[in-house]
Structures are given as structure tokens and as C-alpha cells.
Amino acid sequence: MSELLSFRSLYARDERHAILAGLSLHVNRGETVAIVGESGCGKTMSIGALLSILPDDVRITSGSIIFDGEDVLKYSGKERMARLYSRIGFVPQNTSDSLYPLMTVSKVMTDAYVRSHPDAGRKHAAEKAAILLSSLGIEDAERVLSLYPSQLSGGMKQRINIASALMGDIDLLVADEPTSALDIHIRRQIESLYASLSGREGLAMLVVSHDLGFVRSIADRVYVMYAGRIIEEGLSDEIFSDPAHPYTKALMTLGTMGARDREHDLPEFGRPSSDIDRESPACAFLPRCSCRKDQCAGPVGYACISDTHFVRCVL
């Protein structure tokens, strides 16, 4: 499998804090990869670094992002967007706000197509939009195309965002928390939509989520992110069946539905501290860890559990 995207030791910071501290991960062609972790760990920032949509005060200080063999960070924001637009589709976290309120679904989708296929006519684009919506399981595609965002349900907005992203012939679909704002029933529908996409020929996906059930159902590989870097990576089965890092284990306990026992409090393991030094070579999870050792305060490297399973922990 050849590599489509890789982050290589990426560092980013705002005026006061380090945000990404040596982030390294990669996505192979056609592969579905998930990043999991709590709010503030840098999940969304890593996507922002790729797509050049970081907040104004955040700067990338070192490292590289290689897409299809080329370091995209050498291009300025605008040029990078222009280059990546036709290759990478993006479904943002808040899909309600990402559709322009005065544009019909048809306009949104045909615009997306025409921008990446400047020679194509609008009529052809509209036909393609209808076919695409049908292929995503939307029955009355013609009617949906004529609607405005305010007339769409949350689940439908999510579908339209995915469909718009797919209008260009993209190699990579990036989705930020695609299921978090949805009802459980709609969530299952969107999950199966993503599951069907993950089997699409030639389409890789990078999904950021804290919904572990969803991640488990779609991802080939999983990265666990904490305080700006990856602390565990592995095949989906390895991460879910045999988590190695105490943080990953704790996440798994919290995320297990049906494990809540009415007679007892929910398990707690503290919260991420905002004043840790993310760039320190020590383990950033140390203050919350229940099985810490003396070595954890020194430089911590990656231990290899299998050819595909790595963990940044002294174990």
C-alpha cells in the first residue's frame, strides 16, 4: 500500500502554548484512518494544519505534511487550498453552519463540481449531483436538490456535506466529528453511510472522532492522540481488543455502553491539564495515569507491540 498523506513530526503553537508536539501519522491510499482523543488534544488542529484553516494566532513551527509525495506546507494558505481542493474533500464538525443559507443544495453541489472541473457544464454537474445523492441512499434526490439548508434535517445536512465533498473526484475525505451532533438513530444511518464509503475504490478517509463505537465500525487503523501527539497507534482490532496505553484503556472503559452500573459512580480518571508542557519528552498523561512509574518523567519513546501496533509508554 502506498502512502497518500503523512504528517511528519509536526509542531504547532499559538502565542502561549504548544498545540501539536511532534505529531506523526500517515494514511495509505484507499485506507480509513481515525484519530481519537478528548477535546483540546489537537485533533481538529491537525486537520486545520493540513487544510490551512488554522486560527490566526496558530503557527506551524516545524515538521512537514506530505500529500501524494509533495510537502504541502511549502505552499501558502490560498495556493494550498487551490491545489488540494480537487483532491481532498472536507466535512467540518458543524455541518449546519457550513452550508450557505441562501444557496440551494443543487447550487452548493454543482459549485463544488464546477470548481474542480472548470470545463464541465452546470447541467452535467446537476445530473451528477442527483446520481450521487441517490447513491448515498437519498430517495427523492430531485426534491432535496431544490431545498435550502434551513429546510434540511441535521442528518440530511451531514449527507449533503459529504455529497458536496464527493463531487470532486477526491482521493481523501477528511471528516471532523461526523457523528457527534446527531441523534442516535440518525447517527447509525450516517455511520453506515461512512462504512459504505470506506469500501469505495480509491477513496481514503481520515476521520476525527471521540465516538468510539463509530470509529470501531469504520476504521482500518486508529491513532490515539493526547496533548498534541500520538500516544498509541494500531489496527482497529489491536486498539479495541488489546489497548496498551493506560489512556486508551480508560477511554475504552468510558466509551463502553451498557457497562454503567446503577449502584456505582461512573469511573473517572481526571481531566487533561491545560498547563502541562506538551513539548516535554516526558509522558504528558503522567498526572492522570494510575500506573505511573519513575521512568515516566524521563524521556519516553515508542514501544513496538506488533508490526502495526505502537505505544508511547514505558508500560
Place this chain on the structure above:
Amino acid sequence: MSVLSCVNVTKIFHDEDFEALRNISMNIEEGESVGIVGESGCGKSTLGSIIGGLEEPTEGTVLYHGNDVSRLKGRDFRHFRRSVQYIFQDPKGAMNPFFTLRHVLVEPLRINFPEAGKAELVRRAEEMAGKVGLPAGILDAHPYEVSGGEAQRIAIARALLLEPEVIIADECVSALDLSIQAEVVNLLRHVRKETHASFLFISHDLDLVRYFCDRVYVMLHGRIVECLDCRHMEEDAASEYTRMLLEDAYGKC
């Protein structure tokens, strides 16, 4: 007797010609924790607002200790308002951004306990902040300067300060990370034990409702589908819709 109940409540939003609630009757007993589950748009938040007196029903009656809420006046109405407190999904949206968190806590105290001195109210606010697990220093901050979990603790402290009989929690943890959710839910469990307050716990998370509540009302399209005991939901669930929710929650994981 029920602390809060409603009888045959219907709510129509005339602007949109939309019937949000249809003929709903439900009750909350003293010390009981009652859940409402259902998807977005099923009317669970509207029901929460009506039973707590934030909105009026189009038809039907809301009863507080058996008294029609729409007939409560003056001191009785203020007592009702104080006794039923809300915790919302977005705590920062429910706080004045220009207030410090200390001010956020003291303001409702000042209104409801006008006879107490300011120093006394500040002392109560700081003591309550400690009880919900916040450091005293945080009260100098403004809502936008603290995390979502901290803001939700402030919202809980603000509700508790008024010594309510019923706390209506509307999706109060769904915007928080799992580890913070666990802390806030544990805090609410301790509140239940210590204050014997009743809860109306509104959530789309069936598993969480089942964990936290004694009874749950399942809602669909503005109606109550059924009411179940949380201890044996699977055995008792009669409606197809509830079965589907249970399957969605537990079937796949």
C-alpha cells in the same frame, strides 16, 4: 403527591402551525429521577420548558404540589420558580458573558434572598463552588474563560444554591467529553443523595438516562410512547419504537 405533574398538555407553536406536544400527562414524585428520551424534535425540551414554567401550554395544566401553576401569583409563583431549576446543554449560553462567575452565582441569590447581606451571599456562592468541585479562585473568571465542564459545574452550583425541589437537566452533559461527562454525572448523583431533589433528566442518550433515572418516558413526535421502569426496560418495553432505541443503543456495540 407529585412535586410536578402535567395533565393533558398540548403545545402548538402558532407561528409555524406546528403541534409540538399532543395530550401529554406525566408526573415527577418527590425525590424521584425521571428521564425523557427521544430524538431531536420529538418535543422533549418543549415538555421540559412547560413543566418548569418557562413556557405556557396551549391546552392542559401544569401542577406544582397539586396547584395549577398558571394560577400562582406573587410570592407563590416566585417560590415555584425558585423550586424548579434548570441546567442546560450550553452552560455558557445561559450565563451573562459580562458577569464574573461569582456574579453569576450571587445574582439569583440576591433576587431570591433579598434579606441576606452581600457578604453572606458571596460566602454561600463560594462554599457551593467548593461543593461542586471548583477551586475558589475560578470565580473571578468570566464564562468564556473556563472549560465546558467547569461552566457546567457553575450552572449546577447556581441551581443548587436556590435549594430547588426539582432540577430539570436538559441534555446537560451531551456537549462534554466522556471523561468530563462522567464527572458531571457523578456530581449529579451525589446531589441526588445529599439533597433528595427530584430530577427531570432530558437526554437522547438512552444508556445514560437508564443509568441515572428511576423511570423514563419515551417520546416520539410530540407524544409519550410509553413510561418504563429503568431497572427492567428490556423486559417491559412494549412499543416498537422503544425496542428500536434499545437496539440502537446496545445492539451494535
